[in-house]
Amino acid sequence: MREPSAGLPPLSLYIHIPWCVRKCPYCDFNSHNAPASLPQTEYVDALLRDLDQDLPLAQGRPLTSIFFGGGTPSLFTPDNVARILDGVATRLELPRGIEVTLETNPGTVEHGPFAGYARAGVNALSNMPRGHPVNKYRYCAAAFRGMCVPAGAARTQRK
Ligand SMILES: C[S@@+](CC[C@H](N)C(=O)[O-])C[C@H]1O[C@@H](n2cnc3c(N)ncnc32)[C@H](O)[C@@H]1O
Ligand code: SF4
DSSP states (O other): OOOTTTTSOOEEEEEEEOEESSOOTTOOSSOEEOOSSOOHHHHHHHHHHHHHHHGGGGTTOOEEEEEEEESOGGGSOHHHHHHHHHHHHHHSOOOTTOEEEEEEOBTTBOHHHHHHHHHHTOOEEEEOOTTOTTOOEEEOHHHHHHHHOOTTOOOOOOO
């Protein structure tokens, strides 16, 4: 019997967090000065409603990766990142070990929150130093876990 996803391209999920500490003058992206209080709960609710609308387009395909981009996704608390990932996991199939990346800005996330993001299911960081657009580097999942998370604390397997 044919799989429902046979012949379709693989499916990745991009989640946009459109706020930054301060809007950079050169930036053409959908990013905005963060208000004093970010409407995190409301935004997560809206994201999941949006995902519900688009679910039929998945046509039974499992996700191959998840990427939180911005803006500055690390302005969201680990609890709200977890709410998003838990909501995605109840709607779509997430294979074991799927890469879940969170874009960070130097200065907006320090070692403390890393453990919270890992517990939420994030297992890779994309870190793009301001002022050096070509000098991009990524921490691999193993480095991320080893650097910042107490042994056994990571919830990197979502199923
Ligand atoms: C949109 S930012 C998102 C991640 C994070 N907020 C940051 O600044 O690294 C992603 C990258 O786009 C670059 N960028 C922003 N505006 C750009 C522009 N107008 N042309 C080329 N690169 C740009 C930034 O320098 C950054 O490396
Ligand atoms: S921090 Fe990144 S996304 Fe935010 S305004 Fe600056 S370049 Fe754009």
